[in-house]
Amino acid sequence: LDPMVAANVKLVKRHSAAQARLMRNQFKDGQIPAYVEALNAVQETPLKINTSILDAVEWAIETNQVFAKFPEVKPPAIPEMPDDDANVSDDFRRERRNERKEWWTKKRECVANLAVIDSDLRTAKEMAEYEHFYLGWSFDFRGRMYPVSHFNYHRDDHVKALFLFARGKKLTEDSEGWLYIHLANTGDFNKISKKSLDERIEWVQDNHNQIMSVAEDYRSTFDYWSTADKPFQFLAACLEYKKLQDQGIDSYVCYMPISLDGTNSGVQHYAAALRSSEDGHMVNLVPDENCQDVYQVVANEVNRRLTDDGSEEAQRWIDFGVGRSTVKRNVMTYGYSSIERGFGDQLIDDLMAPLRKSVAYGQIPEHPFGDKREQERMARWLAKVNYESVQSVIKSVSEGMKFLQAYSHKLASEAKAVHWTSPSGFPVVQKYTKFTGKRVKIFLYDRELKKLQQSRLNIQIEDNFSHDKRKASSGVAPNFVHSLDAAHMHLTILLAKDNGIEDFFLIHDSFGTTCDQTWLFYNCIRQAFVGMYEDQCVFENFESEVRDQLENPAEELPPVPSKGDLDIQGILQSEYCFS
Numbered sequence: 001l002d003p004m005v006a007a008n009v010k011l012v013k014r015h016s017a018a019q020a021r022l023m024r025n026q027f028k029d030g031q032i033p034a035y036v037e038a039l040n041a042v043q044e045t046p047l048k049i050n051t052s053i054l055d056a057v058e059w060a061i062e063t064n065q066v067f068a069k070f071p072e073v074k075p076p077a078i079p080e081m082p083d084d085d086a087n088v089s090d091d092f093r094r095e096r097r098n099e100r101k102e103w104w105t106k107k108r109e110c111v112a113n114l115a116v117i118d119s120d121l122r123t124a125k126e127m128a129e130y131e132h133f134y135l136g137w138s139f140d141f142r143g144r145m146y147p148v149s150h151f152n153y154h155r156d157d158h159v160k161a162l163f164l165f166a167r168g169k170k171l172t173e174d175s176e177g178w179l180y181i182h183l184a185n186t187g188d189f190n191k192i193s194k195k196s197l198d199e200r201i202e203w204v205q206d207n208h209n210q211i212m213s214v215a216e217d218y219r220s221t222f223d224y225w226s227t228a229d230k231p232f233q234f235l236a237a238c239l240e241y242k243k244l245q246d247q248g249i250d251s252y253v254c255y256m257p258i259s260l261d262g263t264n265s266g267v268q269h270y271a272a273a274l275r276s277s278e279d280g281h282m283v284n285l286v287p288d289e290n291c292q293d294v295y296q297v298v299a300n301e302v303n304r305r306l307t308d309d310g311s312e313e314a315q316r317w318i319d320f321g322v323g324r325s326t327v328k329r330n331v332m333t334y335g336y337s338s339i340e341r342g343f344g345d346q347l348i349d350d351l352m353a354p355l356r357k358s359v360a361y362g363q364i365p366e367h368p369f370g371d372k373r374e375q376e377r378m379a380r381w382l383a384k385v386n387y388e389s390v391q392s393v394i395k396s397v398s399e400g401m402k403f404l405q406a407y408s409h410k411l412a413s414e415a416k417a418v419h420w421t422s423p424s425g426f427p428v429v430q431k432y433t434k435f436t437g438k439r440v441k442i443f444l445y446d447r448e449l450k451k452l453q454q455s456r457l458n459i460q461i462e463d464n465f466s467h468d469k470r471k472a473s474s475g476v477a478p479n480f481v482h483s484l485d486a487a488h489m490h491l492t493i494l495l496a497k498d499n500g501i502e503d504f505f506l507i508h509d510s511f512g513t514t515c516d517q518t519w520l521f522y523n524c525i526r527q528a529f530v531g532m533y534e535d536q537c538v539f540e541n542f543e544s545e546v547r548d549q550l551e552n553p554a555e556e557l558p559p560v561p562s563k564g565d566l567d568i569q570g571i572l573q574s575e576y577c578f579s
Helices: 001-006 018-026 034-043 051-062 090-127 173-187 187-196 199-206 208-216 231-247 265-273 277-280 293-309 312-321 325-334 340-360 372-393 395-413 469-498 515-533 538-549 567-575
Strands: 047-049 137-139 145-147 163-165 258-261 418-421 427-430 431-448 451-467 505-507 510-514
Touching: 001 293, 018 418, 018 427, 034 137, 034 145, 034 469, 051 090, 051 231, 090 340, 137 325, 145 277, 173 187, 173 199, 173 231, 173 258, 173 515, 173 567, 187 199, 199 208, 199 567, 258 515, 265 277, 265 395, 265 515, 265 567, 277 395, 277 451, 293 312, 293 325, 293 372, 312 372, 312 427, 325 340, 325 372, 340 372, 395 469, 395 538, 418 538, 427 469, 469 515, 510 515, 515 567
Parallel strands: none
Antiparallel strands: 047 163, 137 145, 258 510, 418 427, 431 451, 505 510
């Protein structure tokens, strides 16, 4: 890496001065903090390009394939205005005009999508010329690790699938099953990822012929693999599966990262910190022969409430069908302070907008919820039901959030940024200051007119002495939980490294390594998680650090939430918490 380029990449993106001081203190004695060692281990992982997937992505672009998990690069046909205005209502004309406005927005999006994909493909082709390459990484202010370059595997499915490990490993009969499990997980047909590990392996064996067909000709089997949960990652796994079948386990070398994903990591951390066995069971922290699905539990509660409601809106949602995918994002973001309004926005983006896309491209005849105004009304109606259902199902989250928000609000009232230390030693500083608007005059040189032109702009100026109490309160819960999942990642990497693992493929609560070492990584992930919570209470640590920052450390504030009876050691025997 060019030293001048490296010097311009900050270790922590958008850090505050206070956070920089805390981190510099950790380097004073010549020691490298644990979290930096973890970052370096990820940066030292050599990668290469999956050229087969590169060809498939190019084909999808060139033939303008339209499917759920792939960005559109060509807009649909523009909605036509009616020829005979006399025979249509004002409402219809208004709706059609709105549709045409949306079409122009969609066209601009398609142009932007194509530009991004073109850049990604050019970069991928350039990287494919090398035997291996590396990604530079940095932290955000919570300790989460992100690749520095735009071309990285933290992106959409079609970009993530382009990456392979540069160091291939031979498999054993013991590790072969993980390739099968990864294949089943990326396809996730009929929610096979929520079944037992043995059932996932069995699914692959039962679908051998279909998987081989995909690998042999992805063009003719597009209608099948494009409906997978992660289409291009599924296609990549099918290609690896075929290589294994053709070459045999004695000759096959696997370069594919095998990922183990957490079951709603936000709820997992709240449940572990507060020892909630009820919430812990729903996110697989409690050993059980069956894989639990918190999203389905919430969906069941939503459907119960819809049935009891009896209103016209409830019946429309019952007719449409509310499943785990309908509530998934709402449940995922609840532990990050998402509220009813946010739930509604998510339903509009994740459900109503894709349905409009299906109508525009002729995949369905009409939108099941009518015009755009009605779509928003129905989304916000269901958001209320979802919010009430999540609150009733997941109880430890709301208790933890209230505690964190009370302390953060108090510090903001004293014009102080809240800071705490994560279990991996990373110093987190949450600073939300207010901004004031100011209108300024600027002069820009107009090349056409060849003279200076005066313009007026509104700019936002940060007031470092005025803390935003609202943002401090709403932001502390997601920031605290993200600092916990980041710490878990740091500690897992270090433990794995001590056990001889060198290759990492990581995305926050998704842990990937080589197929031959997945069993070892599987155990390291659990051991690191248990180590975070076994002998300490992260909420007590937070309280202690915040009180040290208060003008009156003895001030009366909400106590640390009471603990339940979750057996932390039991997580080591939980088969599905990260699978």
